[in-house]
Amino acid sequence: MKIAVASGKGGTGKTLIATHLAWALARAGEPVTYVDADVEAPNGHLFLRPEIAEERPVSVAVPAMVRPTCAGCGDCARACAFHAMLAAKDRVIVLPELCHSCGLCLEICPERVLEERPRRLGVVCEGRAGPIRFLSGVLDVGEARATPLISALASSLSAEGTTIIDAPPGTSCPAMEAVRAADLVVLVTEPTPFGLHDFELAVQMCRALGKRAYAVLNRVGLGQTPMDEAFARHGTPLVASIGFDAAISAASAEGRMADESSETLKKGLLELLLRLGEDWQSLSPAVNP
C-alpha cells in the first residue's frame, strides 16, 4: 500500500507524520519505504538521518540545435505551445526553463536540425535509515520544474510493503504528482483558519484524482477553528489528533524523532496506525498485539 501524507498548507506537520509513521511501521516489522517528494524543500533526511548509498541525477530532455542547417523558417518556434523556442535568422534559441519536453519541435523541423539533450533538474537519493528504505528527490537550486523529479521518484517505487510518500504542499502539479502515486492520502491540517481553508482545497485535489483521504489534526490547542464540520462535509474522517506539544517543537528544532518524548504524538500515531490497520488487514496483527 502506498500512503501519501499531504496538506494544502505548508508547515502543518507532514514530515513529522510521514517520518514517524514510517518508523512505527518499520518497528512493527513491516517493510517500509519512505519517499520525500517535497523536492523543493526536502526535510525528511534531517529526522531519519539515512545513509545515502546512491545519487541518481534526474534530467529532462530539451531540444538543442545539433546541425548547422537551420533554414530559419521558425516553424518550430511557432509550433511550441510554451514559447520555449525563439527563432533567429539562421538558428533557434531554446529557453529550457519554459520547455515542457513535449518533443513537438523535433517533429516539426523540416531540416531535422533539432535533437534532445538531457538537462539536469536535480537528484534522487536512495539509501537506508535503519530498516527503512529511504528515497528523496532534491531539486537543484535555480531549477523551476519540480514535477519531473517527483515522477522519477514515483517510478522508483515498488509494490511491496508499505510506502509513505511525504508530499509537497499545495494543490497544483507537484502535489498532484505525488498524490497520484498513492492508494490513500493522509491530509495533515491544523485548527486555524488557514488550515481549514487549505484543507478544503486539498480535499478537492484528492477528489479530482479519485483518492480516498483521511484527516489528521495537528497542533490541537494552538488554534481554535472548529474543523469537524468540514471533515464531515467532505467525507474525510478525522483519524488522529495530536496536541501542540513543546516536546515536538524541541525535537523539530534539533532534528530528532519526537515519538519517545511526546505522549500526544505517540497516541496520535497509534490512532492513525489502527485506522490504517483496519484498512489493510495484513497490517492489523502488527499493530494489534
Next chain:
Amino acid sequence: MKTRQLAVLSGKGGTGKTSLVASLAALAGRAVVVDCDVDAANLALLMPGSDGPTESFYAGRRARILEERCAACGRCTEVCRFGALTFQGSRLVVDRLACEGCGACAHACPNAAVAYDDNLAGDWWVRPVAEGLLVHARLGIAQDNSGKLVASLRKTGRELAERDGYELVLVDGPPGIGCPVHAALSGVDALLVVTEPTVAAEHDLRRIVGLAARFEVPTGVVINKHDLVPGACERLERSCAELKVPILGRIPFDPLVPERASRGRPALAASAGTAEALADVWSRAQEKLLSGEPNGSNPHLTGA
C-alpha cells in the same frame, strides 16, 4: 512616483509568511498586497474587504477529440508524452489533468481530429482593504500554471500601484524554490525570508537564500518564534552569519497569533511584545532593504 516591491518567502511552508505580510501592510499603512501563494492563498482571511468582480485566468489549452473525424488509428497516443490519450474501447479519451496542450497529437493526426479548448486555470480578484488593495487568486485544482498566474498577479499589482500612486507592493510568496517562487522573486527590489529555529526551516532557508543570490535580490531574514525552544536560535543565527544575510528581526512565539487569526486579525493584533517586534522588523526592512533606488522595470517578469 517610485514604487518598491518587497517579497516575503520562506522555502519551508508554515513559518508565518502570511501573518507577517498582513502585519507589514498594516505597519506600512498604504500598500498594494499581492498574494502569490496561489495554491493556498490565505491573506484574504486576514485582510477583510469585499472583492471586486471575479476575473478568469486562462492559460494553456487542452486537447479535445472530434469524434466524427477520428478514425481511431492511435497515432496520437504514440506521440503524446504525457499519457493523456487512451482508448476506451475504440473511443479515444483525453485525460484533462494530464494533457499539457502541447499540440503533438494534432500534428500527428492524419484526420485533423484534434481541437483545443482554452484552459481556465484559475480566478483572481482585487479587494479594496484598509491598507489599500489586495490582489489574490485561486489556482484551479490540479493546474500546472502557478508560475504564470503569479506573474500575472504581480503585473496587475504593479500596474495598480503605479496607477494609484502606491509606494509599496508587498508580495506574499509560495513555499518552495520552484517555478511559482521564481515568478514571485523575479524583479522585486528586496526579499524578506521568514524562518524559524528548526532544522527543517534552516535547511530550506539555505536553499531560498541561494536562489535569491541568483536573482541578485537584496535579502534579509526574520526569525519567527525565536524563543519557542530555548537555545535553538543560536545555531540559526550562525547560519545566517555564514550565509551573509542580515537578521532584521526576531519575533517571539505567541499563542495569541493563531487565536487572533481565527478572528481574521494579523499577528500585529496579538501580544504587545509581538507587535513591538513586528514594528522593529518593518523599520529595519525599510532602512536596510528599501532605502536604495527601486528596481524600475521588470525585464524578467515573464513567468514560466
